[in-house]
Amino acid sequence: MGYQHKPTFIEKIAEKLHLIPNLHQDKVTDLPHLKEPGKLTNYPPPEQWDDWVEHEAKSWPRREKKHYTIVPTTCFNCESACGLLAYVDKESGAIRKFEGNPYHPGSRGRNCAKGPATINQITDPDRILYPMKRDGERGSGKWKRVSWDEALNDIAGRIRKALQEGRNNEVAYHVGRPGHEGYADRILKSWGVDGHNSHTNICSAGARFGYNLWYGYDRPSPDHANAKFILLISAHLESGHYFNPHAQRIIEGMMNGAKLAVFDPRLSNTASMSDYWLPTYPGSEAAVLLAMVKVILDEGLYNFDFMHDWVNWKDYLKAVHPDKPATFETFIEALKEEYKEYTPEFAAQEAGVDADMVVEVARKIGEAGTRFATHNWRSAASGNLGGWAVSRALHFLNVLTGSVGTVGGTSPNAWNKFKPSFFDNPPAQKFWNELHFPNEYPLAFFEMSFLLPHFLKEGRGKMDVYFTRVFNPVWTYPDGFSWMEALQDESMVGMHIALTPTWNETAYFADYVLPMGHSGERHDINSYATHSGMWIGFRQPVLREAARREGKPFQFTYDVNPGEVWEEDEFWIELSWRIDPDESLGVRKHFISPYRPGEKITIDEYYQFIFEHTPGLPEKAAEEGLTPLDYMRKYGAFEVEKTSYSKHKKPLSEEQLAGTKVDEESNIISKNGEAIGVMINGNAMVGFPTPSRKHEFYSQTMVDWKWPEYTIPTYVKSHIHPDNIDKSKGEFPLVPTFRLPVLIHSRSGNAKWLTEIANRNPIWMHTSDAEKLGVKTNDLLRVSTDIGYFVDKVWVTEGMKPGVVACSHHIGRWRRPQDETGNRWATNTVKIEKGEGGKWMMQTIAGIKPFESKDKDSSRIFWSDGGVHQNITFPVHPDPISGMHCWHQKVKIELAHEGDKYGDIMVDTDKSFEVYKEWLAMARPAPGPGGLRRPLWFPRPLTPSIEQFYIKEE
């Protein structure tokens, strides 16, 4: 049912006489309707994906038919890895658009703005198309194009030399955006280096530590869709892991009657959607949560069975109240005593929220019982000294209500995350890299990555070969100028190789910039805890898959990608192969095809093996007459488990039980000295991966590692607690951690449809504070941290807690005059000057400007404000326990000084080194019991061989 234009008599005649063109052609379709008229469906049926025909929107209402081959892949913007379908135009061979993948169990065919914007990243006129080598001083902005062969040989030779000389700890891979389930770890193990560094400690270390203390898993996986009450210390309706999948399920839960409470000092979109907004003072969250704990305890709203069976209360009583009877009732009484000070009034005072609301929310949580879903992502746990206490207190509520692993409750994330099986597992490396895991931080989650420049400056070691992968510490990390100093010093960093899809502030200081693909240009396997269930997603280079379908020849992914854009997967294989040309280093043997003896493995074979060994996938594929690999190529995702509840209750098998001992007192089942389960009410169950195999309300680990004051969940006063803020001096806590729904760190700056929506980051300030300062929206403020200042505009709003300010870190991208191209949609041009000592000055010399390119939109850029780079003015704040960089800053806010210009930044790196030393002094270093560097039950990426866990006597 469409529209047929009926021309007037005049138009008919005029068209006949050729006075005007005939516009009455090509307006009838002969394409079949997928459904009966009036009914619509979401996606083309997969049996038509190889040759899908639809009308081109741009030439509508002419019915211009376009033939596409539809290739699934996954998004590479935030970590969620939502499903995408790439529409590859069969005629032009180019990708026309990305839509969602309805067969992806996490994202279910839907996406946030960043999914469809992927096409911008593919066609960005400023993207890096060829391998580049620096052609001048490091950081000079001069580059020359090199071949992949040249780059591979040069880098491989350097790594080979380091390995031959036993300098394994000088080779490191530092990852910003991970994914890549186990791939890079396998490579590093094959090289025998302890070379994994990550971004975790500027992201989630605090939350991870708090969770891990409880149950040996470091993240939660809420079952929002089935919850009755949802409590978020996060902004999951706009950001965080896993934004789109979680946001879908939160709203689903709410539409089914769940109530939502949100802790956030600023009115996030999530807070705005909530039933209860608790604008907690930053750092006070644990106090509020423990007040809720108290209400639930006092009013008897706790879950007896779960608390009784799955909490190590006996350990607690034994250690703290050895004199009292070891009964559950004693425990509850002791609990009430422990938390009696956390009255709603105390919480209200600490947090500046309504005490009645605290009580009301606590009761709702108690009523929701096992259907209570929670999450804490970044936010409070990442902002504050002792932030880990927030997730520990939050999970306490799940423990009290017994909502762990339940329908509508909160599971450990690992229950919903798949671990692939590899064709070859190299042995654990025989090195412990103290630049990543220094003895000062034995409990850290994980690598102390943000201290790297300071470690290098202190002479703790050097990086001879340093890979950064989709990683931009100069811009994303605190103290970016210290990073610039370290990266520019060749005695600290011998060779820096930036693996990145797009130019960034760190790549400017690389020796090689190697273009790696965006989503749809690379291989990867993803699995994330988006809900109670388990899935795998297959990120694949879509033009490669399209070429394969068409029978077109290619060897490597860069043969089919734009320019010579490659992917890490193949790069690592080729690099590893070249590191060990004569097989003397024992690297090559880990890259031999499982299907073609003696031959180098191909990337297809790598994934073929994984998919063949994914439970249920071969059977599912066989139903369609496909191989597991072809199934994944076609659908891009597979659901390994539909739901995943109560896995802690999984019974131990006969086989597992053979040769085990059960400890009479603790009921722990152990085998060869290792705890593998626990007896609960006479049944052998797997339990949780903690020493007690239960939830650890009482942590002996904290005692053992010199933190006896934190054996049980408690409230730790933040470094920005009101006690430390002098309001009379214009001091405020600055919350700098929040994201916008349309952006993702450094990676989205090259997406024009996203930057046109968001391109500036003013400081949020409550009306009353602005009145006191005498400023109105857009006035300039100078915001001073402990090491410098930045000058930004103010946004006066009723959506901010009075006495607190906030600024998003997502904006304020820059390039220098010598960096001719690179994210020009989003970057200001800045002048950087080094002064006396460690003094650095950065000034915006030009905002964002229209530019000519193959994309006409670049000449239509209508914004010029590119925001301000705030993170670079922050000193490092390593939490002495979790190792988290505590993001929140105590800042002094004043009107801009005379001569201050928007975007001005000043930092003294000598001062940042001092602040580093101050915080370092708070740590309580290893060794722990038995000379350990780290508790053996704590997870660690790229786990070295066991002897490496012990500090050697020198």
Next chain:
Amino acid sequence: MKYGFIIDNRKCIGCHACTVACKSEHDVPIGVNRTWVKQVEKGQYPDTQRLFSVMRCNHCTNAPCVEICPVEALHVREDGIVDFDNSRCIGCKACTQACPYDALYIDPETNTAAKCNYCSHRVEIGLEPACVNVCPEHAIISGDMEDPESEISHLLSTQKVTVRKPEKGTEPNLFYINGDDAALTPSLSRESDDYLWNSQTGGVGHFAKYADYKKQQSDPEAMKEVLAGKQGNGQKQIQAIMSKSRRVYDAPAKGTLWGWEVSTYVWTKAISTGAFLVPFLALGFGLADVSETIKWTSIVLGLVFLTLTGGFLVKDLDQPTRFIYVLLRPQWKSWLVRGGYAITVFGGLLTLWAVSVFMGWGMVETIALWAGAALAILTSIYTAFLFAQAKSRDFWQSPALSLHMLLHSFMAGAAVFGIFSIMSEATTDWTDFLNKVLMISVGVNLFTMLLELATPHGTIDAKKTVKMIVSGRYKNLFWIGVVVFGNILPMVLAGTGLTLGLPAASVLVLMGMYITEHIWVQAPQQIPLS
């Protein structure tokens, strides 16, 4: 079958996915949007909310864009979708003035109008629109509202829904669940120079061609007074509304879509028709002697200014080479078409008059004169009907607008002859006549204009426009340029009876008219529609 949309604000999280998916599907240039998510903050801490409202074409049953489109580039499909065909579009931008929802823009790539078309290219083969597909929350619901089984029908019958600007009578087919007045009514939220996450320093779309974006001067004081008038709101309530609602995101402003070309064409048209109507008045009713010179002056001025009028009309088109479509692909309900034909026929009659004067065909001359007068009047006033079709602009809905245009014709006619009176030897009889026409038309014009501004206006937007003219950004231009120099002073000068009084008054009248047209065309366009 009738497709519609529901925006379910219980679920919309303001993520902008729909905006970007739409851009991707239709390859929409930056700066313009077929759909976007307006965001308004309301309330006082801690009772603060951010309201998200998906904005787009409302696929109206009585679509004013379709009615005003001169060339049927916009049309309503059998399934209720309001679609467009950019190969027909001449870029006249009338649709952008007609749509009360700000749904249309001029695509900078094609220079033609565009908007949400419900992804009709997808719907036709059975696929959901791209925005519906991408939405993480299923907050955009599409479907056949006449199918009782459909999800949209179910929601329409079980939920309380609201539409934007129902008073416009467009019968929109986009409904909001939990729609909030503060978000859906443009005048209820403060505009900002910059939004929270973005700002605008350049023009976009059609506007980008002309000038850098000039920040619209918001006039909060004036707006407060306006709001005070609405339903007897007290000062307290006004303060409350104004201080509690504020736009934090909106699509970039498109600028003024009808620029100087439009006000100039209204002005040249008045001169052309006036140059004919004034001698006609004298001839037809024997009010004064009309010499051959005057006749030829009338013919030449009429034709020259009519040609200029056509020229400016074409110049204003974003697809100027397609101007002939107005006549050859006519959509008869559009006053642009009716006006186009009026101009053409009037031009023909002027020519016929010239021929008959030249040939001395008395009978033909009389016919040409009377028919010409009818067409001159139509030509003179049709723009008022066109403006009335521009439903988004409340101020243009005034019934006095056609009188205003007609008076301007007489003023212009008298004025051009008044100027010519010093160049050639005019009889006292003729100049007296001109003086009278001028004084009467200016006098009535002044009265009409002030009456128009002083009469209570029904809508906030119209009131805001009046405020803008009388006491806002246009106040100096209006009071000094229009009232004093354009109307009062000419009356005084013409009344003195001095030799130079008439020509001086005439110059001032023409200038005043130009300023008036400028204000009348521009001011209403400053009112935000979304």
